[in-house]
Amino acid sequence: MPVPLLSLAVQEGISKIPYAWTVLRIVPWVLLVGVVKWYFGGASNGSERVLHSKVVMVTGGTSGIGAAVVQQLASRGAQVILLTKQSPSDIFLVEYIDDLRRITGNQLIYAEQVDLTSLHSVRTFATKWIDNVPPRRLDTIILCGGTAEPARAHGQTEDGIDREWQVNYLANYHLLSILSPALRVQPAHRDTRVIFATCSSYIGAQFELDNVKRGVGMAIPPKPGQPKNKNNSNKRPKGIYALSKLALMIFAQSFQRHLNSYERPDKLPPCTRVLIVDPGQTRTPGMRRWLTGGSLWGLVLYLLTWPVWWLFLKSPHQGAQSILYAAMEERYQRGNGGWLIKECREVDCARSDVRDDALGKRLWEFSEKQIEETEKEGAVKRALEKKEAEQKAETQTRKETASAKAQTTGSRRSRKNK
Numbered sequence: 496m497p498v499p500l501l502s503l504a505v506q507e508g509i510s511k512i513p514y515a516w517t518v519l520r521i522v523p524w525v526l527l528v529g530v531v532k533w534y535f536g537g538a539s540n541g542s543e544r545v546l547h548s549k550v551v552m553v554t555g556g557t558s559g560i561g562a563a564v565v566q567q568l569a570s571r572g573a574q575v576i577l578l579t580k581q582s583p584s585d586i587f588l589v590e591y592i593d594d595l596r597r598i599t600g601n602q603l604i605y606a607e608q609v610d611l612t613s614l615h616s617v618r619t620f621a622t623k624w625i626d627n628v629p630p631r632r633l634d635t636i637i638l639c640g641g642t643a644e645p646a647r648a649h650g651q652t653e654d655g656i657d658r659e660w661q662v663n664y665l666a667n668y669h670l671l672s673i674l675s676p677a678l679r680v681q682p683a684h685r686d687t688r689v690i691f692a693t694c695s696s697y698i699g700a701q702f703e704l705d706n707v708k709r710g711v712g713m714a715i716p717p718k719p720g721q722p723k724n725k726n727n728s729n730k731r732p733k734g735i736y737a738l739s740k741l742a743l744m745i746f747a748q749s750f751q752r753h754l755n756s757y758e759r760p761d762k763l764p765p766c767t768r769v770l771i772v773d774p775g776q777t778r779t780p781g782m783r784r785w786l787t788g789g790s791l792w793g794l795v796l797y798l799l800t801w802p803v804w805w806l807f808l809k810s811p812h813q814g815a816q817s818i819l820y821a822a823m824e825e826r827y828q829r830g831n832g833g834w835l836i837k838e839c840r841e842v843d844c845a846r847s848d849v850r851d852d853a854l855g856k857r858l859w860e861f862s863e864k865q866i867e868e869t870e871k872e873g874a875v876k877r878a879l880e881k882k883e884a885e886q887k888a889e890t891q892t893r894k895e896t897a898s899a900k901a902q903t904t905g906s907r908r909s910r911k912n913k
């Protein structure tokens with residue numbers, strides 16, 4: 496077919512071929528769209544590592560990039576433990592895991608409840624994990640859970656901490672601080688990795704920890720008798736998402752130093768390496784929520800401009816490539832860790848303070864203190880709630896006994912004589 500068409504074009508001119516000029520006008524545009532789409536799609540993971548018998552723990556594995564990572568890991572035979580906000584008995588989660596098992600042909604996919612907005616939930620899971628005797632196998636931890644909130648949805652967690660700060664950074668710090676012994680006891684020959692998902696917004700972040708102190712960003716309640724004053728609010732500082740990602744990267748370096756400083760009883764070098772991954776801009780539910788500003792009009796606008804997002808943003812599968820590369824690439828079995836991976840290759844960090852030891856120590860101490868204070872308050876609150884619930888239950892039982900007595904007619908003697 497193309498040969499007769501070509502010879503016709505050469506012999507009698509292009510205009511003799513029906514629709515030739517139309518096609519010639521469209522083709523360069525189609526090619527341009529193809530090239531742009533290919534360019535923004537980013538690099539692909541070329542590592543073909545088989546992951547049978549590896550145990551991988553993943554946060555954020557139920558949506559977006561994390562879900563694509565989990566699917567690939569499970570397809571390669573890894574045992575996957577999803578750390579999810581929901582309880583493992585949640586009907587949607589049960590269905591999600593059933594589907595994953597069916598699609599990947601891997602039955603070794605489980606869920607454990609870890610709500611990143613609750614430090615207590617993180618501690619409950621992590622202490623349960625490290626209390627296990629003998630220590631459980633753990634090959635990789637992938638920290639993909641995160642939130643980027645549109646301005647109108649900014650809020651605080653049940654612990655009274657900025658949600659973006661806690662979900663993106665503090666909960667990861669808490670989880671890894673508790674799980675650190677579980678990583679250190681892995682046999683020296685094991686290739687153990689901790690992978691942090693970051694974002695290029697860290698480059699513009701201001702390292703201002705006062706902005707994420709507890710209570711910052713909370714509306715100040717009006718004094719009794721005073722009307723609600725619009726100006727009487729403690730405004731939430733800007734740039735918390737970027738700060739949380741910068742903090743995560745600084746912590747990643749500190750955590751590697753912390754692991755390296757441990758002297759193993761067998762005197763062998765540490766087996767855990769930390770990797771930081773920037774997946775690139777990706778079309779995920781989180782990104783959509785951020786782009787739409789969490790509003791209906793925003794969603795309408797997003798749908799109308801969808802071809803633009805389709806062209807310039809990666810699909811979740813493409814966004815997962817660098818994380819899969821970090822999890823599988825053989826060359827990271829050795830070395831000191833702390834590498835930054837982007838587009839399936841190692842890149843230099845755009846900020847030198849990410850590796851600053853003193854900054855790392857300051858952040859570590861700040862996080863430790865913030866968690867300690869929050870957990871103490873949380874424990875008191877839980878104890879009071881428990882006491883209140885017990886008192887309520889006692890009052891209820893007393894009421895029920897009294898009403899049962901009241902229903903029995905006559906005196907005790909008359910009841911005896913009956």
Ligand SMILES: NC(=O)c1ccc[n+]([C@@H]2O[C@H](COP(=O)([O-])OP(=O)(O)OC[C@H]3O[C@@H](n4cnc5c(N)ncnc54)[C@H](OP(=O)(O)O)[C@@H]3O)[C@@H](O)[C@H]2O)c1
Nearest residue numbers: 555557558559560580610611612640641694776777779781
């Ligand atoms: N998308 C991008 O363009 C982009 C760019 C650079 C970096 N990143 C980073 O890549 C990671 C994944 O991004 P994404 O766009 O795929 O995010 P996403 O679609 O919003 O998914 C976030 C995941 O985190 C989980 N999560 C949120 N809050 C949680 C909580 N309180 N407890 C437990 N899990 C919670 C969500 O669980 P539910 O589904 O149950 O809510 C979900 O599985 C994030 O760290 C993000 O910062 C993304």
